[in-house]
Amino acid sequence: MEIKSTDLVSLLEKSLKNLEQEKLEEIGIVVQVGDTICKVHGLDNASQGELVEFEGGNSGIIMNLGEDFVDIFLLHSSIAVAELEVARRTGSVFKAGVCKELIGRVINACGNPLDGLGTINTTEFRPIEAVIPSIFERSPVNKPLETGIMAIDALVPIGRGQRELIIGNRNTGKTAIALDTILNQKGKNVICIYVSIGQRQANLARIVNFLQAHGAMDYTIVVSADAGEAVLNQYLAPYVGCTIGEYFRDNGYDSLIIYDDLSNHAVAFREMSLLLRRAPGREAYPGDIFYLHSRLLERAGKLARGGSLTALPIVTIQGDDITAYVPTNLISITDGQIFLDTRLFNQGIRPAVNVELSVSRVGNAAQAPAIKKLTKGMRLDLAQYHELQNFAQFGTELDEISQQRLQRGAVVIEILKQEQSAVYSLADQALILFLLNENFLDKVELTQVRNFAIQFASYVKSVYQDVYSTIAKTGDLTDEDKNKTREIAKEFSLLFVSNKEAGSRF
Amino acid sequence: MDIKLTILSRKYAEAFLNLYMDSITDDTIAQLEELSAYLRSHKNALVFFGLHHISVEEKLRLFEKIETRIKPSDFIKKLFELLIKHNRVALCPHVVDMICKLYRKRKNIMMFDIQTSHTLDTQEITLIQQFLSHKTHKQITSTHHINKQLIAGLRLQSETFLWEYSINKQLKKLTQSIAKEY
Numbered sequence: 001m002e003i004k005s006t007d008l009v010s011l012l013e014k015s016l017k018n019l020e021q022e023k024l025e026e027i028g029i030v031v032q033v034g035d036t037i038c039k040v041h042g043l044d045n046a047s048q049g050e051l052v053e054f055e056g057g058n059s060g061i062i063m064n065l066g067e068d069f070v071d072i073f074l075l076h077s078s079i080a081v082a083e084l085e086v087a088r089r090t091g092s093v094f095k096a097g098v099c100k101e102l103i104g105r106v107i108n109a110c111g112n113p114l115d116g117l118g119t120i121n122t123t124e125f126r127p128i129e130a131v132i133p134s135i136f137e138r139s140p141v142n143k144p145l146e147t148g149i150m151a152i153d154a155l156v157p158i159g160r161g162q163r164e165l166i167i168g169n170r171n172t173g174k175t176a177i178a179l180d181t182i183l184n185q186k187g188k189n190v191i192c193i194y195v196s197i198g199q200r201q202a203n204l205a206r207i208v209n210f211l212q213a214h215g216a217m218d219y220t221i222v223v224s225a226d227a228g229e230a231v232l233n234q235y236l237a238p239y240v241g242c243t244i245g246e247y248f249r250d251n252g253y254d255s256l257i258i259y260d261d262l263s264n265h266a267v268a269f270r271e272m273s274l275l276l277r278r279a280p281g282r283e284a285y286p287g288d289i290f291y292l293h294s295r296l297l298e299r300a301g302k303l304a305r306g307g308s309l310t311a312l313p314i315v316t317i318q319g320d321d322i323t324a325y326v327p328t329n330l331i332s333i334t335d336g337q338i339f340l341d342t343r344l345f346n347q348g349i350r351p352a353v354n355v356e357l358s359v360s361r362v363g364n365a366a367q368a369p370a371i372k373k374l375t376k377g378m379r380l381d382l383a384q385y386h387e388l389q390n391f392a393q394f395g396t397e398l399d400e401i402s403q404q405r406l407q408r409g410a411v412v413i414e415i416l417k418q419e420q421s422a423v424y425s426l427a428d429q430a431l432i433l434f435l436l437n438e439n440f441l442d443k444v445e446l447t448q449v450r451n452f453a454i455q456f457a458s459y460v461k462s463v464y465q466d467v468y469s470t471i472a473k474t475g476d477l478t479d480e481d482k483n484k485t486r487e488i489a490k491e492f493s494l495l496f497v498s499n500k501e502a503g504s505r506f
Numbered sequence: 507m508d509i510k511l512t513i514l515s516r517k518y519a520e521a522f523l524n525l526y527m528d529s530i531t532d533d534t535i536a537q538l539e540e541l542s543a544y545l546r547s548h549k550n551a552l553v554f555f556g557l558h559h560i561s562v563e564e565k566l567r568l569f570e571k572i573e574t575r576i577k578p579s580d581f582i583k584k585l586f587e588l589l590i591k592h593n594r595v596a597l598c599p600h601v602v603d604m605i606c607k608l609y610r611k612r613k614n615i616m617m618f619d620i621q622t623s624h625t626l627d628t629q630e631i632t633l634i635q636q637f638l639s640h641k642t643h644k645q646i647t648s649t650h651h652i653n654k655q656l657i658a659g660l661r662l663q664s665e666t667f668l669w670e671y672s673i674n675k676q677l678k679k680l681t682q683s684i685a686k687e688y
Contacts, residue, residue: 024641027668032509039509042666057682068512086668 148423159366385409
């Protein structure tokens with residue numbers, strides 16, 4: 001069929017009329033491409049942090065605005081960007097998809113699923129850099145977020161909405177503490193978000209398997225940017241996790257976010273800054289490294305209208321040096337830190353929480369009344385124990401009081417020892433601490449202290465359910481409860497001893 | 507594109523326009539474009555201009571020969587002489603391009619490259635220019651060439667804007683969505 005030129009003109013006119021509704025896209029031309037970074041000429045009206053799409057299918061975020069060029073970091077290292085390729089403005093910043101469907105899923109920083117469980121139908125998209133709640137919107141942190149770890153709940157309590165740093169050398173159990181905290185949130189209506197930054201994929205697989213095995217994925221979301229991903233993804237992952245946490249917080253949930261770890265995040269940001277030719281400062285980090293983490297962690301908090309976001313950032317140090325640049329920054333940003341000591345870890349004290357260097361600035365405001373009452377002198381006992389222990393190493397003869405203090409300190413250390421994933425409920429902790437406070441553990445052989453305490457809690461739970469459930473419900477230990485528990489403890493002491501004797505007879 | 511060259515060229519171009527903006531006409535821009543095209547196609551001349559051991563006088567004598575072909579305005583000669591003195595003649599095509607670009611920007615003119623899969627007559631090109639002018643609120647000048655890769659449709663591209671409606675674009679979109687899904 002022959003087409004007349006007049007027909008073509010009218011066709012073109014018609015299509016142009018329709019196309020007027022189409023967008024004239026603002027573009028730039030790629031002039032230089034490097035490792036996950038490219039320089040683009042054009043994009044005149046682009047803004048910092050804006051999402052840009054490339055013709056070849058890649059996308060990136062504008063990180064630097066210059067007079068003639070903009071620097072863009074690429075989101076996908078697997079999709080090539082060629083020189084002279086067209087880059088389009090999207091007019092919006094990078095947004096994270098948020099919805100309840102994310103629970104139980106493992107996603108990357110772009111929101112794509114990594115678990116092979118199918119696509120996620122995201123209902124809402126939120127910019128990853130959000131306005132931090134003002135002081136009027138916040139309420140004081142006064143509700144505990146139990147970790148299930150006695151050493152933390154008793155001595156360094158964490159409240160809902162608090163930011164508590166977990167700091168320690170490599171292989172000191174930082175992730176283990178974070179994972180135990182997630183396990184302990186089962187049935188407590190807390191949504192947990194685990195953000196893995198710059199870790200090995202095998203490590204992440206182990207963590208996901210661990211959470212699945214303990215049924216914790218039912219209320220957990222994992223956001224991962226592994227070591228092999230583009231540096232931008234590692235930079236974005238914590239912000240994406242935080243945006244998801246805020247979504248749940250805004251919907252009235254209490255959410256818990258773990259950043260594992262921010263040392264890798266700082267390294268990723270340093271890499272980006274150096275590629276952008278920003279002036280390196282201390283330890284080659286850029287000048288705004290503090291702001292990088294402060295604006296992330298300031299988003300945690302408890303809101304007056306309900307809902308909270310608790311942040312547990314993790315930071316790795318080297319050679320127990322907490323005075324390095326990033327750790328000191330994080331210590332000053334957060335509301336306290338849990339310091340994990342290699343020396344304690346090697347002595348078999350696990351979790352290796354160094355009580356002297358650990359602190360919670362919210363203090364016992366976020367502690368259940370029972371725990372608050374029972375842990376009053378515990379920190380002092382431990383401090384005296386450590387002081388006397390150092391003294392006793394010289395072979396000095398100690399008086400009876402000092403020996404008693406040493407013995408008590410050893411008992412305290414013993415009950416603070418806990419195996420991974422063996423989390424204690426609030427009632428368990430209250431009962432164990434009651435035994436310590438009422439000196440029931442002083443007569444027990446040191447090696448048997450933990451057995452005694454755990455079995456006692458289990459005994460009360462199974463035989464005296466009313467006492468156990470009252471403590472669990474109220475979170476308090478009234479005088480009446482104390483009297484009852486004292487009687488139960490006496491009864492159990494006899495049983496435990498006789499059991500032991502029975503054991504030795506056979 | 508060398509970023510340092512671009513930045514340096516921009517400085518020369520801005521200085522040039524600050525001095526001669528009022529005297530420049532569209533004819534001057536056409537001359538400049540001709541000069542840029544000539545230098546780009548005669549790289550040997552650029553190399554000659556860049557050699558240190560050749561005196562400035564010798565270089566100017568060669569430029570006079572080029573003048574006979576292009577007949578540039580006096581201020582273009584001055585620019586060229588300045589670049590020879592600064593031993594930056596290699597920058598000349600970049601500076602000239604930048605002058606054209608900045609001139610158009612100041613005059614609210616936008617250059618578009620119209621790519622189509624088929625030939626267009628002047629009426630169609632005028633229609634497209636009107637469309638672009640309406641969209642950008644700028645005076646449009648355009649070049650046209652045929653791009654068979656579009657399969658069907660058209661692509662209107664300037665340095666900062668793109669408008670494309672072609673089969674090629676639809677296919678690319680489809681490919682990307684399939685790649686994303688699987």
